[in-house]
Amino acid sequence: MAKHKTPLLDQLESGPWPSFVSDMKQEAAVRAKNEKNIEYQIPQDAVEDLLGVLELSYTDGTTHWKHGGIVGVFGYGGGVIGRYCDQPEMFPGVAHFHTMRVAQPAGKFYKTDFLKNLCDLWDFRGSGLTNMHGSTGDIILLGTTTPQLEEIFYELTHKFNQDLGGSGSNLRTPADCIGEARCEYACYDTQDLCHTLTQEYQDELHRPAFPYKFKFKFDGCPNCCVASIARSDMSFIGTWKDDIRIDQDAVAGYVNGDFPPNGGAHAGRDWGAFDIEKEVVGLCPTECMKYEDGKLEINNKECTRCMHCINVMPRALRPGKEKGCSILCGAKAPILDGAQMGSLLVPFIEVNKEDGYAAIKEVIEAIWDYWMEEGKNRERLGELMKRQGFQKLLEATDIKPVPQHVQEPRTNPYIFWKEEEVEGGWTRDVNEYRKNHLR
């Protein structure tokens, strides 16, 4: 028997999709039965009370959570988010119900025993409810009490070899696509870069001193599987400098219908014979492709590396050989308003494992210095860029303006020179001037 009646939540289960309400009810029932004889360290009926307080929020149309507080583990200013229920007498099981963010492994590779042990830990010391994964990418453990935090942290770091993630005004848990491990489009080793920078910037991850949150995301190619261009203050997107590699025999294979286009995706329906003109050449956004006399040609100078043609004919087309990444800045994706895509700051940078990614770190650190000094409280990098202009970002990072930075033709007819850009500067010799110009 459920502890609280939840008629409104029950309705959420009636739709065609899997429902988180059903998941929660299942966990509540498992905890009530406790067949594994777990010595629950937080109230056994926590999930029942969570359903209860959620039902109450649907009834009265307001939240009953207080977000935030002074909780954490020693030495860390992030990774734990205090949650307190403002109706603790009605729902004592969730009076204290903190969230923990745990860094996910690069590329989200897990072994099943890791996941099993993690679930066991969370059944024992938390609510048993998780969110795999949160929108930043980390493992979210939902609901525990303050005395459990250090215990969980100890277990995670000593037995799971896993760290807490970022929260608050920190570098957030960096996230990457699966990259070279499984994907031949990858233009650099996303997992290594993500992992290396995570280790390098431990202080930024755990000790908050930024004006607001800061996210890194790593995509191996412009397909952007972790949506870095939309969701990170600094996104690293794999790209190439030279020409797309073309295998003309494989192109012919696609045209003859020997290979299914798009790697066989969208195969649930008969779309008719493959039409290279219509499906590839005609959809190239920069119209830089041509298919004539059985030969595919690409004017690579005009190619924006949108990946479309490569995605459709992966056997025939491959990214070039001179690979690296582009760095874009200033994206953010708040739910309510102000979503913004990243702006291109570095068109091409080498991703060099050998020297510890020195060139990339230099850009990152210049940006942090700039934002930490100029950013207002709770101002994301993208907002600072809007407020002060892209030019300031170029100055702060000491990057020369290039045509790729231009977003649109200018709307201001004036050009403002700085003194150091003008020969002789602003000063003049008045006596010299008076020789030719009477008062």
Place this chain on the structure above:
Amino acid sequence: MELAEAKEKIVEALTKKAKSKSKFYFNDLSKILELKPREAKKLVNKLVEDGVLEYWSSGSTTMYGLSGTGKQAGAEHED
């Protein structure tokens, strides 16, 4: 700047404002110390380690306060 001097400046400034405010942004602290953020961060970290300051976090932002002065469960806008 020496740690002792930083501690004195911070404790004095935050105590003065304690009636109206218990949580401060990192920027406020670097202004009190009159240091660049990176320099200030080293000292502020040390003060947290020593238990002079403590973190307060809403999940999206982090603020700092003198240990023991803030409300454990205060929400972001109810200072």
